[in-house]
Amino acid sequence: MNGFEKRAAQIKLKIMKTTMEMLKSCEPKRLRIADIAKEAGVSQVTIYNYFGSKEALLGESFKDFIEKAIREFEDYIHGEHSLKEIIEYIMTMERETYSSLSPTTVKELMIEDQDMFHYLEERYTNDVLPLMVKMVEDGKARGEISNKVSTKGILSFMGMYMRSSGEMLDEASKQEDIDAFLEEAIHLFFYGICGREQE
Numbered sequence: 001m002n003g004f005e006k007r008a009a010q011i012k013l014k015i016m017k018t019t020m021e022m023l024k025s026c027e028p029k030r031l032r033i034a035d036i037a038k039e040a041g042v043s044q045v046t047i048y049n050y051f052g053s054k055e056a057l058l059g060e061s062f063k064d065f066i067e068k069a070i071r072e073f074e075d076y077i078h079g080e081h082s083l084k085e086i087i088e089y090i091m092t093m094e095r096e097t098y099s100s101l102s103p104t105t106v107k108e109l110m111i112e113d114q115d116m117f118h119y120l121e122e123r124y125t126n127d128v129l130p131l132m133v134k135m136v137e138d139g140k141a142r143g144e145i146s147n148k149v150s151t152k153g154i155l156s157f158m159g160m161y162m163r164s165s166g167e168m169l170d171e172a173s174k175q176e177d178i179d180a181f182l183e184e185a186i187h188l189f190f191y192g193i194c195g196r197e198q199e
Contacts, residue, residue, distance in 0.1 A: 012050050015040050016061040024100045028058055028108050059116060062109050066120065069093065070127055077131050083139035088186055094162070095172070095182070132158065161189060 018040040051057040139145040
């Protein structure tokens with residue numbers, strides 16, 4: 001990459017980072033190219049030259065956000081972490097996402113945009129799901145997961161749990177001690193309402 005290409009990549013990254021930052025306080029439909037340009041310190045023409053449209057900018061910015069999250073998750077999975085630590089990490093990431101992006105913004109970017117929805121499905125199937133399988137199988141090998149349940153069953157249960165994470169995090173935000181509430185949620189995930197299984 002020569003100097004011009006490197007500078008162009010830096011400008012493009014700055015625009016995308018600015019866009020994601022602005023989405024924390026502004027819904028996608030209300031966000032304007034003029035506002036992004038002003039905040040990023042570039043011209044509107046520059047943004048259109050790099051992205052073509054606001055929709056393309058939002059899509060590319062959100063994809064970059066997702067790609068970084070997947071890479072960080074992959075790095076964490078391949079580290080020396082217990083299953084409980086990995087689940088806590090996943091919930092922390094969910095909490096940070098929902099605290100920075102409103103449910104309306106997430107819905108508009110992830111569900112209502114069909115291209116983005118299909119992209120996320122593909123990334124989940126090809127990249128996230130294999131990592132989840134590795135997490136479960138490593139947990140079984142370390143004796144952290146009961147052999148009474150299959151990998152498929154565990155992944156289905158985790159999927160149900162994660163799909164309700166938005167509601168759970170909304171409930172957590174109403175608590176006096178959010179960390180204690182999430183710790184209880186993690187405990188319930190692993191041990192249910194009857195407590196830790198006796199060895």
